[in-house]
Amino acid sequence: MAVIEFESVSKRFMHSGGAKLLRAHVEERFRRQRQHEVFYALKDVSLEVGRSESLGVIGGNGAGKSTLLSLVAGLCAPSEGSITVRGRVAALLELGSGFHPDLTGAENLRLNASLLGLSRRRTDEAFESIVDFSEIRNFIQDPIRTYSSGMILRLGFSVAIHVDPDILIIDEVLAVGDQRFQAKCFDRILQFKQAGKTLLFVSHGPELIRKLCDRAIWLDHGKVRMAGPPDQVLEAYAGPTG
Amino acid sequence: MWNGDYTFLLSNLIQKDFKVRYRNMSLGVLWSLLNPLVTMTALTFVFTIIFPNPTRSFPVFVLCGLVPYSFFAMAWGSGTGSLIENSGMIKRVPVPREVVPIATVLGNCLHLVIQIGLLLAFVLAFGHGVNRYWLWMPVVWAMEIIFVCGLALITSAVNVYVRDMRYIVESINTVLFWMVPIFYDFDRVPQRFRELYEFNPVAALVLALRDILLKDMAPPPALLVKLTLASFATLLAGVLLFRKLKKGFYDYL
Numbered sequence: 437m438a439v440i441e442f443e444s445v446s447k448r449f450m451h452s453g454g455a456k457l458l459r460a461h462v463e464e465r466f467r468r469q470r471q472h473e474v475f476y477a478l479k480d481v482s483l484e485v486g487r488s489e490s491l492g493v494i495g496g497n498g499a500g501k502s503t504l505l506s507l508v509a510g511l512c513a514p515s516e517g518s519i520t521v522r523g524r525v526a527a528l529l530e531l532g533s534g535f536h537p538d539l540t541g542a543e544n545l546r547l548n549a550s551l552l553g554l555s556r557r558r559t560d561e562a563f564e565s566i567v568d569f570s571e572i573r574n575f576i577q578d579p580i581r582t583y584s585s586g587m588i589l590r591l592g593f594s595v596a597i598h599v600d601p602d603i604l605i606i607d608e609v610l611a612v613g614d615q616r617f618q619a620k621c622f623d624r625i626l627q628f629k630q631a632g633k634t635l636l637f638v639s640h641g642p643e644l645i646r647k648l649c650d651r652a653i654w655l656d657h658g659k660v661r662m663a664g665p666p667d668q669v670l671e672a673y674a675g676p677t678g
Numbered sequence: 679m680w681n682g683d684y685t686f687l688l689s690n691l692i693q694k695d696f697k698v699r700y701r702n703m704s705l706g707v708l709w710s711l712l713n714p715l716v717t718m719t720a721l722t723f724v725f726t727i728i729f730p731n732p733t734r735s736f737p738v739f740v741l742c743g744l745v746p747y748s749f750f751a752m753a754w755g756s757g758t759g760s761l762i763e764n765s766g767m768i769k770r771v772p773v774p775r776e777v778v779p780i781a782t783v784l785g786n787c788l789h790l791v792i793q794i795g796l797l798l799a800f801v802l803a804f805g806h807g808v809n810r811y812w813l814w815m816p817v818v819w820a821m822e823i824i825f826v827c828g829l830a831l832i833t834s835a836v837n838v839y840v841r842d843m844r845y846i847v848e849s850i851n852t853v854l855f856w857m858v859p860i861f862y863d864f865d866r867v868p869q870r871f872r873e874l875y876e877f878n879p880v881a882a883l884v885l886a887l888r889d890i891l892l893k894d895m896a897p898p899p900a901l902l903v904k905l906t907l908a909s910f911a912t913l914l915a916g917v918l919l920f921r922k923l924k925k926g927f928y929d930y931l
Binding site for chain 1: 680681682683685686687690691693694697698701702766767769770771772773839840841842925928929930
């Protein structure tokens with residue numbers, strides 16, 4: 437049974453970016469045509485990801501990769517079509533999202549764990565193991581604003597992997613880790629796959645997709661341009677652009 | 679969808695607000711005391727020396743109005759901006775959105791507890807004793823917190839779509855300073871306006887506090903009923919409206 441199912445899903449956004457003041461709302465009322473203000477971040481996308489499968493998503497900037505991940509994570513609802521997601525999702529969509537710069541690493545760790553849905557008891561139990569995995573024990577009582585982006589990634593990834601999700605979503609963030617930590621994350625993700633979990637992975641690095649993913653899709657202007665084995669999709673993707 | 683630990687999440691978010699606020703203040707919690715004291719002194723100066731009035735023990739009288747009002751204004755104002763302020767988190771973490779404004783409102787509560795302590799110290803210092811009606815206090819304060827949570831749910835959600843909401847809230851708060859009997863006695867309000875006043879939960883709380891602390895009597899049942907009705911009605915309206923509006927948060931934040 438598929439863990440993630442998209443049935444002709446579209447996601448529209450408004451060109452204005454949404455943020456509006458009272459004046460803009462009033463003007464909108466009086467204007468006649470509004471259609472041209474809309475664009476599709478995703479258009480008629482259908483896909484299925486099965487249990488213990490890992491899907492790589494590639495495509496240029498603005499191709500709809502992040503929108504796709506946000507839809508799976510339940511951050512927004514599709515404008516058209518339907519989405520089914522079965523199981524607990526942990527998403528690493530952006531470096532340090534949900535972290536507060538003035539809080540210490542330890543405080544952010546607990547905050548982030550609760551945001552991802554971990555209970556107080558589970559967080560207390562996992563605390564040491566999370567800190568160990570991140571290898572930043574010496575800095576854990578310092579405010580996050582003093583951290584490098586690599587250290588923030590270490591903390592964020594360590595928490596996400598300890599939430600023990602059924603579906604792990606990673607958007608490009610691994611790129612800022614040093615090679616050793618990347619290798620460590622990589623091992624952990626392999627273990628995770630072997631445990632029958634599902635991975636959704638966005639990266640601009642072809643090697644990571646090739647090593648981690650069973651299947652890849654290539655998104656282009658909101659549409660699935662190609663889906664298949666990572667090697668073939670990566671090759672096709674590299675062709676026209678490179 | 680999100681099936682995590684609500685109380686753990688809420689307590690972490692409240693602690694976050696609290697720590698962030700006080701870590702950036704060298705005097706820390708002292709500000710919670712200084713702020714109402716300064717306003718109290720200024721109002722006492724104006725209304726006992728420039729416009730003398732017959733109200734006895736004016737400082738504690740005015741503090742009974744200031745503490746509920748300043749909590750209300752702070753909690754509502756910060757609650758209104760909370761979704762925008764946490765937009766990074768809301769767009770990237772699938773946490774239930776209601777939690778954000780509510781945590782921000784509750785984050786002001788420690789501040790409130792300190793100010794209530796100050797108020798009670800003044801009440802005792804001005805020769806009023808402890809009485810059994812003090813037991814009403816947790817109830818009336820809880821009603822105000824429920825009321826602010828409801829309001830914050832409404833205005834924070836609207837603020838995502840119409841960013842002017844923040845300024846509207848600020849203006850209402852300014853008007854409210856005059857429309858809540860903070861520095862004047864409710865008896866001075868003409869009879870035909872009194873009914874209306876009592877439906878404003880902030881005014882109702884001030885009246886109830888003065889009954890309990892300064893007049894040694896229980897707040898009138900009609901007042902309590904209005905306070906309760908208005909608070910729960912606001913919360914219900916807030917929850918319903920928020921549920922409707924939150925679908926578009928991702929697009930508008």
